Amino acid sequence: MKIKAFSIFAVLLGFFAAAVTKPDPNFYIFQILALCNMTIAQDNVAHNPIIYADVPDMSMIRVDDTYYMSSTTMHMAPGVPIMKSKDLVNWELVNYAYDILDDVDALNLENGESTYGRGSWASCLRYHSGMYYISTFAATTNKTYIYSTKDIEKGPWKTITFEPSYHDHSIFFDDDGRVYMIWSVKKLRMVELKEDLSGIKEGTEQVLIENASAPAGDNIMLGAEGSQLFKVNGTYYLFNITWPRGGMRTVIIHRADQITGPYEGRLALQDKGVAQGGLIDTPDGRWFAYLFQDHGAVGRIPYLVPVKWEDGWPVLGVDGKVPDVLEGLSASTGLIPGIVASDDFARKKGEPALPLVWQWNHNPDNDFWSLTERKDYLRLTTGRVDSTFTMARNTLTQRTIGPECSGSTSIDVSNMKDGDFAGLALLQRKYGLVGVKYDNGVKSIVLLSAETGVAVEFEHVPLTQKTVYLKADCDFRDRADVAFFFYSLDGQSWTSIGEQLDMEYTLPHFMGYRYGLFNYATKTPGGFVDFDYFHISNQIDKNE
Secondary structure (H helix, E strand, O other): OHHHHHHHHHHHHHHHHHHHHOOOHHHHHHHHHHHHHHHHHHHOOEEOOOOOEOOOOOEEEEEOOEEEEEOOOEOEEOEEEEEEEOOOOOEEEEEEEEOOOOOOHHHHOOOOOOOOOOOEOOOEEEEEOOEEEEEEEEOOOOEEEEEEEOOOOOOOOEEEEEOOOOOOOEEEEOOOOOEEEEEOOOOEEEEEEOOOOOOEOOOOOEEEEOOOOHHHOOOEEEEEEEEEEEEEOOEEEEEEEEEEOOOOOEEEEEEEOOOOOOOEEEEEEOOOOOEEEEEEEOOOOOEEEEEEEEOHHHOEEEEEEEEEEEOOEEEEOEOOEOOOEEOOOOOOOOOOOOOOOOEOOOOOOOOOOOOOOOEEEOOOOHHHEEOOOOOOOEEEEOOOEOOOHHHOOOOEEEEOEOOEEEEEEEEEOOOOOOOEEEEEEEEOOOOEEEEEEEEOOEEEEEEEEOOOOOOEEEEEEEOOOOEEEEEEEEEOHHHOOEEEEEEEOOOOOOEEOOOOEEOOOOOOOOOOOEEEEEEEEOOOOOOEEEEEEEEEEOOOOOOO
């Protein structure tokens, strides 16, 4: 950065010299172009966070010149998103490990059960002998899951499950053909898997590290977890996160010459609360740590941290700090359409019904949604009676993004039944909904907020036409974490409704806020609404 700043100064000095000597006008043109090129070059760097959206618990691999990353989406379906990049900065969704994790009441939102904040947690992505593997675990089912495929972008996936659920595990394929899992909290354990990965080899479980939190001190709030194991130049490196009381999320690294140990550990990074992840290298020999930061209502967001090697240890950060600017990496082209995307619900023959940016809140009931019953519309039909939004099936979601975003939709509500409520959501435990409520023969535009923990309705605007336009703006700048809701009768002029929603990331849902398209019945099933589109922007209209 200093060299580039000096170069720009040199160009400015050239302008001064030109003013004195009055050279040919082409000289001025050259100087202006040079200054523009310097400015562009200065901006052609990556910035942290690399993804300003909820992409936690990353696991990353490089295969030749292509990077793949898996992440956590818990109760959402499909699950374990897989993203692809050529430069570590610009990512796009390319697949999921599964359509549904399992067919049980908690994942189906049936019989009063849900799995908010649970479902599948931190996955581990690995590539071995031409096969891609993703392993994960779920307290919901008390199972460990291993998915494998030869084609990570297209599948198909083979699924293996066994009990118990190995918490925050790292699957590791060693050079001798043996396969291990490391898991647990603070007292880390290791077990060897059977050759076909169908379960553990009896008698192989051992305590790997008695107190993996120790390098961060004795006063620990969160014991070391989030294990990810790597082997570099014959040495094993184990990454963990821990959290000292009164401090911040902290990276711990242990190393050993043998996978069984003994391991020596050190505190590797303690800055901005950026922690939990692992190592990745580039084809030209550079190294980075991929980690994430708890960032309020938008969720847990990924960072890249430069790594250099000293005395056989990966040293994270620049002078121990997480840099805001990452030299030598491509600039971000934005999160649209790779991570989130607008959708007009128009499908050409052979296209998937739903782009990968969409996930259902819990397992969907596929009998009650369609993109074919009305061409170029998403139809959501109520299949049962529900008393609350969070227990309703078939809410279709995608991430919010920072530092700000705006999501809007248009709905035809002419086929609602009495007691139905349909619209646009910001989904978390303290959710906000703007939509149309049909009550005792009268349709009204309402805002419903669960900010206080109890759902409260604000404003009832009578609706006499069949189409309504809805919008929700999110401001995550400087962790403001506020949202504003709007409606329109013509799609052009927007009117604010209700009060702002003070968004809060809560552990019961354990996920950043998501946009959601919803329709549920409180009296009689069978009503339906048609969504014409969902549009998302990374800017808020400041004139509203």
